[in-house]
Amino acid sequence: MTEKASFLFPPTISALPIEGLDVKFPVGRIWCVGRNYAEHSREMRSDPERNPPFFFTKPSDNISTLSVLPFPPQTQKLHYEVELVVALNAGGTNLSPEESRRLIYGYAVGLDMTRRDMQEAAKNNRHPWSLSKGFDNACPISAIRPASLVGEVEQSLLTLTVNGDIRQSGRISDMIWSIPDMISVLSYSVTLRAGDLIMTGTPAGVGQVNVHDILEARCENVGELTVSYE
Numbered sequence: 001m002t003e004k005a006s007f008l009f010p011p012t013i014s015a016l017p018i019e020g021l022d023v024k025f026p027v028g029r030i031w032c033v034g035r036n037y038a039e040h041s042r043e044m045r046s047d048p049e050r051n052p053p054f055f056f057t058k059p060s061d062n063i064s065t066l067s068v069l070p071f072p073p074q075t076q077k078l079h080y081e082v083e084l085v086v087a088l089n090a091g092g093t094n095l096s097p098e099e100s101r102r103l104i105y106g107y108a109v110g111l112d113m114t115r116r117d118m119q120e121a122a123k124n125n126r127h128p129w130s131l132s133k134g135f136d137n138a139c140p141i142s143a144i145r146p147a148s149l150v151g152e153v154e155q156s157l158l159t160l161t162v163n164g165d166i167r168q169s170g171r172i173s174d175m176i177w178s179i180p181d182m183i184s185v186l187s188y189s190v191t192l193r194a195g196d197l198i199m200t201g202t203p204a205g206v207g208q209v210n211v212h213d214i215l216e217a218r219c220e221n222v223g224e225l226t227v228s229y230e
Contacts (some may be wrong), residue, residue, distance in 0.1 A: 050108060082111060101180045145221075
């Protein structure tokens with residue numbers, strides 16, 4: 001007989017809604033790929049032709065589905081980065097790109113919010129920059145749309161407007177590393193698991209967010225997300 005586990009206090013599970021279903025997607029880890037669009041790589045002063053994909057993480061409790069968010073503390077330079085989010089419902093290690101494709105449950109559109117001034121200061125001092133990416137509500141994400149309803153996502157257009165003005169725009173096919181390729185590369189560093197999210201990089205045009213700004217993120221055939229800051 002298996003002994004039932006008990007906890008000192010109730011565990012918190014981060015989760016996202018799934019389009020068309022009454023169940024939620026439990027989120028385990030959030031993996032973010034950096035500089036996966038060539039023009040964004042250049043605007044961040046990096047060479048897209050030389051760098052293999054690199055990854056960083058956000059805590060899963062950074063997820064937000066709220067439409068109005070408080071402006072985060074300790075920053076005067078909050079930046080938006082719109083991204084396609086890939087949700088996995090299976091895992092594995094040392095996977096080929098084709099094996100990686102079979103792990104994909106669905107897609108969402110998300111924002112990798114960044115306290116850029118904190119990140120720049122950390123980089124200048126050769127310190128970790130985890131807190132510049134991982135803070136309360138740092139990861140607004142839309143509902144997950146099952147891959148069976150999305151079809152071929154590669155030609156979908158990913159956009160972000162701020163107060164109605166378009167700031168970022170790029171097709172998924174513009175990525176340096178394809179979705180199966182980046183999942184495969186990541187699987188050689190960690191064992192991927194059901195519930196993992198992968199934020200796949202942002203097009204050029206990242207910029208600053210101010211109080212009362214309205215951000216509208218969209219990915220064709222996937223979903224949309226509207227967030228404002230107070």
